Amino acid sequence: MSEFADAGETVVRVARNGDGADRSSQTRPLRGVAVVGLGYWGPNWVRNLYQLRRAERVVACDLDRERCERIRGLFPGVETCARFEDVLEDPDIEGVIIATPVSRHYPMARRVLESGKSVLVEKPLAMSPAEATELVHLAREGGRVLMAGHTFEYSAPVLKIHEVISAGELGEVFYVSSIRANLGLFQHDVNVVWDLATHDISIILMIMGRMPRAVSCHGQSHYRGGVEDVALLALHFARNVIAFIHVSWLDPNKIRRTTIVGSRKMLVYDDTALQEKIRIYDKGVDVHRYYDNFGEFQFSYRYGDIQIPRLEEAEPLKAECEHFADCIHNASTPRTDGLSGLRVVSVLHAANLSLKQGGRKVPVENFLAGAIDERR
Numbered sequence: 210m211s212e213f214a215d216a217g218e219t220v221v222r223v224a225r226n227g228d229g230a231d232r233s234s235q236t237r238p239l240r241g242v243a244v245v246g247l248g249y250w251g252p253n254w255v256r257n258l259y260q261l262r263r264a265e266r267v268v269a270c271d272l273d274r275e276r277c278e279r280i281r282g283l284f285p286g287v288e289t290c291a292r293f294e295d296v297l298e299d300p301d302i303e304g305v306i307i308a309t310p311v312s313r314h315y316p317m318a319r320r321v322l323e324s325g326k327s328v329l330v331e332k333p334l335a336m337s338p339a340e341a342t343e344l345v346h347l348a349r350e351g352g353r354v355l356m357a358g359h360t361f362e363y364s365a366p367v368l369k370i371h372e373v374i375s376a377g378e379l380g381e382v383f384y385v386s387s388i389r390a391n392l393g394l395f396q397h398d399v400n401v402v403w404d405l406a407t408h409d410i411s412i413i414l415m416i417m418g419r420m421p422r423a424v425s426c427h428g429q430s431h432y433r434g435g436v437e438d439v440a441l442l443a444l445h446f447a448r449n450v451i452a453f454i455h456v457s458w459l460d461p462n463k464i465r466r467t468t469i470v471g472s473r474k475m476l477v478y479d480d481t482a483l484q485e486k487i488r489i490y491d492k493g494v495d496v497h498r499y500y501d502n503f504g505e506f507q508f509s510y511r512y513g514d515i516q517i518p519r520l521e522e523a524e525p526l527k528a529e530c531e532h533f534a535d536c537i538h539n540a541s542t543p544r545t546d547g548l549s550g551l552r553v554v555s556v557l558h559a560a561n562l563s564l565k566q567g568g569r570k571v572p573v574e575n576f577l578a579g580a581i582d583e584r585r
């Protein structure tokens with residue numbers, strides 16, 4: 210567990226078990242793990258569980274029987290069912306992965322925890338801080354694992370960025386600028402902020418190690434009234450640090466790029482690049498003061514080498530899957546636990562309020578305090 214102590218602002222705790230992986234897990238496979246929701250994303254979970262063999266039984270569930278049939282064809286041995294209740298009532302199932310539409314996350318995760326099982330909920334954890342807080346409490350009371358599906362926090366480039374920033378290589382972070390755009394996939398029940406910006410918010414909170422004080426967000430809908438398909442967020446942190454996030458379902462190009470500008474160096478992370486996803490530029494501005502002319506400065510620009518760190522590439526979902534199984538096995542706290550899910554939802558909530566109020570700067574409330582204090 211590492212903690213970024215920082216006076217006067219909300220600090221994000223990043224739960225850690227050494228390198229995040231728990232090797233003691235290889236002893237016993239879990240009796241059973243279920244994946245609920247076999248649409249676009251759920252089958253990736255089934256594939257990883259099937260390949261990793263961390264559970265004796267893998268159960269895949271979807272209301273749509275055709276999706277169940279497809280999974281049976283792809284992964285022989287994986288059991289399927291159409292009723293969520295069958296998963297809840299199955300005594301062998303120790304953990305459930307919820308990959309249904311976002312509006313179903315909270316009610317389904319709640320029922321999983323109430324049935325005495327652990328749960329991994331796809332991003333975002335819930336649709337409001339109140340819902341997320343309730344899940345945190347339920348998991349605690351029942352002594353079960355609650356994990357938020359913040360996939361990118363398990364990816365090699367994001368872990369490397371976290372390492373680089375924590376080591377002070379970039380110096381003091383001035384700003385982050387992130388763009389995540391593509392043509393589609395429109396979600397039915399949430400806007401582009403809840404769908405795509407969730408990824409960037411989870412990445413930014415992880416690498417910054419603290420919460421923003423306020424959020425402003427502008428957006429527009431072009432196809433479905435009231436459901437924004439393009440948006441621009443600004444996360445305002447203490448000490449003049451700002452993070453911009455541009456998300457769109459309506460862009461001719463697939464772009465997933467994050468730039469981090471520090472006082473010493475600058476880093477660019479391009480997740481669409483096949484290789485060399487991270488470049489660290491020894492570029493910056495040096496400020497010299499004219500001592501004979503008080504108050505005047507001279508800027509000189511530094512154009513140094515570009516460094517490309519080697520990354521141990523692995524599918525983030527595989528690492529996430531292993532980690533969920535480890536946490537159930539060892540009754541340990543996930544790196545992306547319920548509080549981590551609540552933090553992201555708190556920022557999304559503030560962004561949505563801002564969006565509906567013409568981009569007003571909305572303070573990010575500290576819902577975490579309640580979630581943590583009530584435990585005592």
Ligand SMILES: NC(=O)c1ccc[n+]([C@@H]2O[C@H](COP(=O)([O-])OP(=O)(O)OC[C@H]3O[C@@H](n4cnc5c(N)ncnc54)[C@H](O)[C@@H]3O)[C@@H](O)[C@H]2O)c1
Pocket residue numbers: 245246247248249250251270271272273276291292293307308309310311313331332333358359360404
């Ligand atoms: N981590 C990532 O990188 C990533 C990527 C894409 C999607 N997601 C997340 O995955 C989730 C699913 O997204 P998607 O694009 O696959 O959605 P989708 O609409 O394609 O699939 C959802 C599936 O859930 C099923 N479903 C709904 N209610 C159900 C119920 N009560 N019982 C059983 N099945 C039910 C639907 O029949 C459908 O097949 C969302 O939370 C999304 O945010 C995460």
